[in-house]
Amino acid sequence: MTRLLDIQNLSVTFGGLHALKDLNFHVDEGEIVGVIGPNGAGKTTFFNMISGMVTPSSGQILFEGESMIGLDPNQVTQRGISRTFQNVRLFANMTILENVMVAQHCRTSRGVWGSLLNTKGFRQEEKEIREHGEKVLGFFGSRLIGYRMDQPASVLSYANRRRLEIARAMATKPKLLLLDEPVAGMNPMESAELTDLIGKLRSEWGFTIVMIEHDMDVVRDVSDRVVVLDHGETLAQGSFDEVSTNPEVIEAYLGRPLEKRK
Amino acid sequence: MFPLTSAVQVKGSRRTTVDWFLVLIRVVLISLIVVGILAFIAQQIDPENAFAKWRNPGANRLTAAQFKGLVVTGLSQGAMYGLIALGYSMVYGVLGFINFAHGEVFMLGAFTGFVTSNKLAEAGLWEGAAFLPSVIMTAILAALIATGAAVLMERVAYRPLRGSPRLIPLITSIGVSFFIQNAVILLFGPGAKSYPSNPEWLQQKRSILTFEVEGTKILVLIVAAISMAGLWFFVERTKTGKAMRAVAEDKEIASLMGINVDRTIVTTFAVGGAMAGIAGILWGLLFRSVIATTGFLPGIKAFTAAVVGGVGNLGGAMAGGVSLGTAEATAPLVLLEPLGVDGVSQLRDAVAFTLLILVLLIKPTGLFGERLSSEDRA
Amino acid sequence: MTAASVPNAAPALLPADTSIDWNRITRFGGLLALGLVFISLAGMPLGLNQRTVIEPVLSLGYLALMWLPFLAGYNVGNEIVLEGMEATKKGPRDLLGGLIVGAIGGVGLSILVLLIDNFDLRDPLVNWSPQLLEFLNFENGVGFGSWIWIPFCGLLGLAGASLQLMSQTMRRAVMTVILAVIVLSVFEFLIIDIVDPLKKVLYAQQGGLKWGAAIVVAILAAAFSLFGREPISQVRSNYNDATGPEKSRQTAVLIGLSVLALIVIPMFTGKITQELLANVGIFLLLALGLNIVVGLAGILDLGYVAFFAVGGYTTAVLTSSNRGEDWPSWFPSEIHWVLALIATVIMAGIVGLIIGAPVIRMRGDYLAIVTLGFGEIIRLLFLSDWLNGYFNGAQGITNIPPADFGIFEIKGTDPRSVFYLVLFFAAISIYVSWRLERSRLGRAWMAIREDESVAEAMGINTVNVKLMAFVVGAVLASFSGAIFATKVGSIFPTSFLILVSIIILVVVIVGGMGNIVGVIVGAFVLIGVLGGPKQPGLLQEFSEYKLLIYGALLIWMMLKRPEGLVPNARRSRELHQDEFLQDAWLKGEVDDAVPDSGDVDGTVAPA
Incomplete structure (x- = not known):
C-alpha cells in the first residue's frame, strides 16, 4: 500500500498556545483511520489544517508525495481531500441537489461563455454534474432523492443533514475523505447503518477515510487503525484493541488517579 | 509573516494571480509614497535639487511655520474625527455592524449648533466673556439632540434587525443616513449655513511650544480631550461602562449575568451620539459653515479612523482620528505636490479615501488591535 | 418521537x-x-x-x-x-x-x-x-x-x-x-x-x-x-399550476407579449413617455448588473456607480470631438459607437478587476465601505484639475455624437431610439443573468452567499468566482454608461455621485434581490414614478422629495420586507429562516420529528 497522506512534525500555535505539537501521522491508501481523543485535544484543528483552513506554524503535510502547506482550502479539495464539518454546515437555502452539484465545482470547467451560449459541452457537463449528484445522493437510499432533491437543505432532519454533508463531500470526487464526527446526534440504529455505509465508502467508492469520532462502537467497527490525540500530541496509535487498553489513553479520558498526581 | 500580507489572509506562501496583483498594487503605492517623501525631503534641503525638480518643476521649500500650521490643523481636525470615530467603534464593538448614519448624527449636532449659536449671537452672547458659557451650553444642547437622534435611530431602525445577516443593518443604516440628510435639506433648505464669527480673543494666535496655534484650534483640542477623558472614565470606571464591555464581549452571556442588553445598547448609541454631537459643534467652530451633506465625508473619515485604531478600541479610535487628520492635512503638500500632482487641495478627500482603502487592505484589524467578540470577528 | x-x-x-x-x-x-x-x-x-x-x-x-x-x-x-x-x-x-x-x-x-x-x-x-x-x-x-x-x-x-x-x-x-x-x-x-x-x-x-x-x-x-x-386569479392559478413544457410555453408567451408591448407602446406615445422609458431603461440596465453582484453573489458593492462612470467616460473619450487635450495623437478618437462600446466593455472589465481584486477578500461590510470609497475616488479623479487635460474636469466632455447605424441613428433628441437600444441591451443583460443563475457559476455564487468558508472547502475558488461577479456586473453597468453618454451627448462628473449607487441599490432591494422580474418591476416603479438621481419621473412634483422617499423606502424594506416586493424564493427563505422553518414544520415538510427508521431503503417521507 502506498502512503496517501503523510504528516511530519506538524505544529500549530494560536497566540502562544499549542493546539497541535509535533504531530506525526500517516494514512495509507484504502485505510480507514479513526482519530479519537478527549474534547479540546486538537482533533478539529487537525482537520482544519489538512483541509487548508488553518496554516500550520511548522511541519510538513504531504499528500501523494506533494506538499500541501500553503494551499488554499479549494486547492486542497481540488487535489482530492474533502471533508465534513462537526457542526453540520450545509448550504441551507440551496436545494439538496444543488448542494451536491455545487460541490463538483472544482471537477468541472465550463465558464461564462459556455452557459451564455448554451453550448453542447455545457449541456453535457450540466447533465453529468446532475447525474453524479443523484448518484451520490442515492448512496443513502431513497432519503435524499426523489421529490426531496428540489427541497432546500434546511428542511432536512439532523441525521439527514449529516448524510447530505457526507454526500456533498463525496461529490467533490476526493481520494481522501475527512469525516468529522459523522454519527454525532444519531440514534444507535442510524449510527449502525452509517457505520456500514462508511465501510462501503471504501469498498464500493474506493475512498480512503480519516474519521474523528466519539462513538467507540463506530470507531471499533470500521477503523483499521486508531490514533489518539491529547493536548495536541499523539498519545498512541495502533489497532482499536491495542489503543483501548493503553493505560495512557485511559488516563487521558478518565483522568489520572489521585495518588499518582505530583 | 510580512506585515503587509496579513490583511488579505494569505494562507501560506503560494500565491494566486490575485495575490501577485495585490502585491503589485502595494509595491506601487508604497514606492509612490517613498518617492514622494524623498522628493519632499530633497525640496526641503534645496528646492533646486534635481530630484525635487524631477516631478514637480515648481518645487518650493515649505517653511517650518507652514509645516507646523499643517500639523496643528491636522491635529484639531483629527481630534474631531476621533470623537466621531468613537461612536462607530463602540457600535461596531457591541453590535458588529457599521452604523453608516453616524455621520448624520454628527451633522445634526453641527446643525443644532448652527441654530443655537445664531440665536445666542442675536442676543449678543456669542462674544466676550459670555462666549465660553455659550459654547458649553451649545455643546450640551448639540450633544442632547445628537443623542436623541442616535437613540431614536437605534430604536426604530436597528433594534428590530438584531440577529439578521450583518449586511441588512448596514443597508438600513445607509437608508437612515440618506433619509436624515434629505430631511435636513427639506427642513432647513439646501444652502450652506454659517455660524456667527468667533470672538476676537479666540481667533488670536498663541504660541505653544514654538507652535503658533489659533485659539479656536486650542479650544477644539481641549474640548476633545475633556470629552475623551469623560468617555474613558465612563467606560472604564462606571458600572454601565462595564456592562457595555460585557455586552461587546458576548451578548448572551452578558444577559445571563443580569445585564439589560437592550438598555446597554441604547447607552452605547447615546454615548456615541453625544460624542458626535460635540464633534459637530467643534466642526462649526472650526469651519463656521454646515450643510446637510456635512456628515458624509467626516463620517467616512471617522470610520477610517476607527479602523486605523482597531474597531472596538476607544483609545485607538482617538489615536486613529488624530493620525488620520494629520495625514490628511499634510499628505497633499508633503506627498502629492512633490510627486507633481496638480491641484492637490482638491484631492484631499481622495487622499482620505485612499487612506481608508489602504488601511482596510493592509491592516483591517487596526494599528492598536481590535476588540470584538468572536461572533463579530468572522 | x-x-x-x-x-x-x-x-x-x-x-x-x-x-x-x-x-x-x-x-x-x-x-x-x-x-x-x-x-x-x-x-x-x-x-x-x-x-x-x-x-x-x-x-x-x-x-x-x-x-x-x-x-x-x-x-x-x-x-x-x-x-x-x-x-x-x-x-x-x-x-x-x-x-x-x-x-x-x-x-x-x-x-x-x-x-x-x-x-x-x-x-x-x-x-x-x-x-x-x-x-x-x-x-x-x-x-x-x-x-x-x-x-x-x-x-x-x-x-x-x-x-x-x-x-x-x-x-x-x-x-x-x-x-x-x-x-x-x-x-x-x-x-x-x-x-x-x-x-x-x-x-x-x-x-x-x-x-x-x-x-x-x-x-x-x-x-x-x-x-x-x-x-x-383563475388565469394566474392556471399559470402557477402548469408544469413542464406547458409552463415554459406559457412563460414564453408571457415574455413575448411583454416584449411586444414594450416595442409597440413607444411608437404611439409622445416624447415625455419615451424619455421616461429611456431613463428607466438606463437604470434598469444598472440594476440588472448590480443584481448579479448583490443579489446573486451577495457582495454589497456601494461603488457600483464607478463602472457606470467608466463606461460613460470611455465612450465619451473615444467618440467625442471635444475631449481633453492631453490625449496622445495616436489615441483613437471620434470612432464609431459600436467600436467604442467594445472598448468600453473591455475597459469596464479591467476596472472591475482592478477595483475587485483588492477588496474581494475583505469581510462584507468593509467591502461595502471600500467600494464606496473607490466610487468616490473615481469621480474625484474625473473632476480633478490633475486629469483636467484628459477629462475636462467639471466642464465635462461634450459633443458626443449620436450613434450612427446607417439606417437609423441613436441620439438624445430621439428618446425612442435610445429606448430601443436600451431594450436590446436589457434583453442581453436579462439573458446573461438568467443563464448565469442556472449555471455552475451561479451555483457557486449562491454557495458563497450562504457560507463562504464552506464553499471554499468544497473546492470553489471563491476569489475567482467573486471577481467574476464583479466583472460581469461592471460590464453590464458599462453598457448603461455607454448609452447614457450617447443619450445625453455630454458627460459630467456630477452625474456619477454616490447617490446613484444607492438609488440603484434601492431599486434592486425594493424589487427583490436576486430576482430578475423583481428588478425590472422595481426599476419601472421607482425610476418611472419617482425618477432617477437627476432624471424626473412621472411624479415631477415629487423630485424634491424623492431622495427622502428613497431613504425611507430603503429603511422600510429592510425592516418589513427585506426580500423585496417580488421575492426570490431562495432569498426570502434566507432572510426569514425561522419563520420558514416554522411554516415547513407545520406543513409537515420538515422531517425533524419523523422517526427515522434504520432501514436504508425505507421511505421517510412524511405523510
Whole structure:
C-alpha cells in the first residue's frame, strides 16, 4: 500500500498556545483511520489544517508525495481531500441537489461563455454534474432523492443533514475523505447503518477515510487503525484493541488517579 | 509573516494571480509614497535639487511655520474625527455592524449648533466673556439632540434587525443616513449655513511650544480631550461602562449575568451620539459653515479612523482620528505636490479615501488591535 | 418521537387580551403627530399643492398629509398575535383606537398652526411660512385651522381602522378604488400621452381628475374588484399550476407579449413617455448588473456607480470631438459607437478587476465601505484639475455624437431610439443573468452567499468566482454608461455621485434581490414614478422629495420586507429562516420529528 497522506512534525500555535505539537501521522491508501481523543485535544484543528483552513506554524503535510502547506482550502479539495464539518454546515437555502452539484465545482470547467451560449459541452457537463449528484445522493437510499432533491437543505432532519454533508463531500470526487464526527446526534440504529455505509465508502467508492469520532462502537467497527490525540500530541496509535487498553489513553479520558498526581 | 500580507489572509506562501496583483498594487503605492517623501525631503534641503525638480518643476521649500500650521490643523481636525470615530467603534464593538448614519448624527449636532449659536449671537452672547458659557451650553444642547437622534435611530431602525445577516443593518443604516440628510435639506433648505464669527480673543494666535496655534484650534483640542477623558472614565470606571464591555464581549452571556442588553445598547448609541454631537459643534467652530451633506465625508473619515485604531478600541479610535487628520492635512503638500500632482487641495478627500482603502487592505484589524467578540470577528 | 403529534393535539389557546392598549395608542399617536409635523415643515403639502388629484375637491398637497393618519389608524389595530394566544377579534375598540390615534396626530398639526401663528422660526426652518399656515387653515383663518385637524385626522384614522373590520373582499375593493383614483390622477401625463382623447373625458383643464370622472372610475374599480377578480386569479392559478413544457410555453408567451408591448407602446406615445422609458431603461440596465453582484453573489458593492462612470467616460473619450487635450495623437478618437462600446466593455472589465481584486477578500461590510470609497475616488479623479487635460474636469466632455447605424441613428433628441437600444441591451443583460443563475457559476455564487468558508472547502475558488461577479456586473453597468453618454451627448462628473449607487441599490432591494422580474418591476416603479438621481419621473412634483422617499423606502424594506416586493424564493427563505422553518414544520415538510427508521431503503417521507 502506498502512503496517501503523510504528516511530519506538524505544529500549530494560536497566540502562544499549542493546539497541535509535533504531530506525526500517516494514512495509507484504502485505510480507514479513526482519530479519537478527549474534547479540546486538537482533533478539529487537525482537520482544519489538512483541509487548508488553518496554516500550520511548522511541519510538513504531504499528500501523494506533494506538499500541501500553503494551499488554499479549494486547492486542497481540488487535489482530492474533502471533508465534513462537526457542526453540520450545509448550504441551507440551496436545494439538496444543488448542494451536491455545487460541490463538483472544482471537477468541472465550463465558464461564462459556455452557459451564455448554451453550448453542447455545457449541456453535457450540466447533465453529468446532475447525474453524479443523484448518484451520490442515492448512496443513502431513497432519503435524499426523489421529490426531496428540489427541497432546500434546511428542511432536512439532523441525521439527514449529516448524510447530505457526507454526500456533498463525496461529490467533490476526493481520494481522501475527512469525516468529522459523522454519527454525532444519531440514534444507535442510524449510527449502525452509517457505520456500514462508511465501510462501503471504501469498498464500493474506493475512498480512503480519516474519521474523528466519539462513538467507540463506530470507531471499533470500521477503523483499521486508531490514533489518539491529547493536548495536541499523539498519545498512541495502533489497532482499536491495542489503543483501548493503553493505560495512557485511559488516563487521558478518565483522568489520572489521585495518588499518582505530583 | 510580512506585515503587509496579513490583511488579505494569505494562507501560506503560494500565491494566486490575485495575490501577485495585490502585491503589485502595494509595491506601487508604497514606492509612490517613498518617492514622494524623498522628493519632499530633497525640496526641503534645496528646492533646486534635481530630484525635487524631477516631478514637480515648481518645487518650493515649505517653511517650518507652514509645516507646523499643517500639523496643528491636522491635529484639531483629527481630534474631531476621533470623537466621531468613537461612536462607530463602540457600535461596531457591541453590535458588529457599521452604523453608516453616524455621520448624520454628527451633522445634526453641527446643525443644532448652527441654530443655537445664531440665536445666542442675536442676543449678543456669542462674544466676550459670555462666549465660553455659550459654547458649553451649545455643546450640551448639540450633544442632547445628537443623542436623541442616535437613540431614536437605534430604536426604530436597528433594534428590530438584531440577529439578521450583518449586511441588512448596514443597508438600513445607509437608508437612515440618506433619509436624515434629505430631511435636513427639506427642513432647513439646501444652502450652506454659517455660524456667527468667533470672538476676537479666540481667533488670536498663541504660541505653544514654538507652535503658533489659533485659539479656536486650542479650544477644539481641549474640548476633545475633556470629552475623551469623560468617555474613558465612563467606560472604564462606571458600572454601565462595564456592562457595555460585557455586552461587546458576548451578548448572551452578558444577559445571563443580569445585564439589560437592550438598555446597554441604547447607552452605547447615546454615548456615541453625544460624542458626535460635540464633534459637530467643534466642526462649526472650526469651519463656521454646515450643510446637510456635512456628515458624509467626516463620517467616512471617522470610520477610517476607527479602523486605523482597531474597531472596538476607544483609545485607538482617538489615536486613529488624530493620525488620520494629520495625514490628511499634510499628505497633499508633503506627498502629492512633490510627486507633481496638480491641484492637490482638491484631492484631499481622495487622499482620505485612499487612506481608508489602504488601511482596510493592509491592516483591517487596526494599528492598536481590535476588540470584538468572536461572533463579530468572522 | 411523539413530539410530531403536537400540532394536532394543540393545547387550548389563551384568550386574547381584549383590553385597550393605551400605551400603543399613545405611541402611534405621538409618532403620527411627529410625522405630520415633519411632512408639513418639510414643505411637502405646499410643494405638492399645485397638483390636483380630484378637481376641485382634493389636491396632492392635502393627500400628502391625509394618507398618514389613515395608515396609522389601519395599523394601530394590527397587533402581533403572540404565540399561544387566540387571534384578536377586530371590533369597536379598534375603531376607537383609530379615532384616538388620528386625533392625537391632529393635535400635533393644531399645535403647529398655533406655533406658526405666534412665533417666527422662518430663520432656520425654510417652510415655516404664512403660506403653510394658510394651507393648514384651509384658508379659513387660524380660529378654524387650530381645531379642524383634530376631528379631520380622527375621522381619517377611524376610516383606516374600519378597513380592519371589513371582510377581505370589501377591503380589497376599497383599496382598489383608492388606488385606481390616485393612480389615474397621478399618471395623468402618461395616460394622456398614450391615449390623447381621454384628456377631455377624464381630466379637468388645469389638471386633476374631474370629480364626475373620479366617481365613474371608483365605481368601475369597485366593480372590477368585486366581480373581475375571479377570472384573473383563475388565469394566474392556471399559470402557477402548469408544469413542464406547458409552463415554459406559457412563460414564453408571457415574455413575448411583454416584449411586444414594450416595442409597440413607444411608437404611439409622445416624447415625455419615451424619455421616461429611456431613463428607466438606463437604470434598469444598472440594476440588472448590480443584481448579479448583490443579489446573486451577495457582495454589497456601494461603488457600483464607478463602472457606470467608466463606461460613460470611455465612450465619451473615444467618440467625442471635444475631449481633453492631453490625449496622445495616436489615441483613437471620434470612432464609431459600436467600436467604442467594445472598448468600453473591455475597459469596464479591467476596472472591475482592478477595483475587485483588492477588496474581494475583505469581510462584507468593509467591502461595502471600500467600494464606496473607490466610487468616490473615481469621480474625484474625473473632476480633478490633475486629469483636467484628459477629462475636462467639471466642464465635462461634450459633443458626443449620436450613434450612427446607417439606417437609423441613436441620439438624445430621439428618446425612442435610445429606448430601443436600451431594450436590446436589457434583453442581453436579462439573458446573461438568467443563464448565469442556472449555471455552475451561479451555483457557486449562491454557495458563497450562504457560507463562504464552506464553499471554499468544497473546492470553489471563491476569489475567482467573486471577481467574476464583479466583472460581469461592471460590464453590464458599462453598457448603461455607454448609452447614457450617447443619450445625453455630454458627460459630467456630477452625474456619477454616490447617490446613484444607492438609488440603484434601492431599486434592486425594493424589487427583490436576486430576482430578475423583481428588478425590472422595481426599476419601472421607482425610476418611472419617482425618477432617477437627476432624471424626473412621472411624479415631477415629487423630485424634491424623492431622495427622502428613497431613504425611507430603503429603511422600510429592510425592516418589513427585506426580500423585496417580488421575492426570490431562495432569498426570502434566507432572510426569514425561522419563520420558514416554522411554516415547513407545520406543513409537515420538515422531517425533524419523523422517526427515522434504520432501514436504508425505507421511505421517510412524511405523510
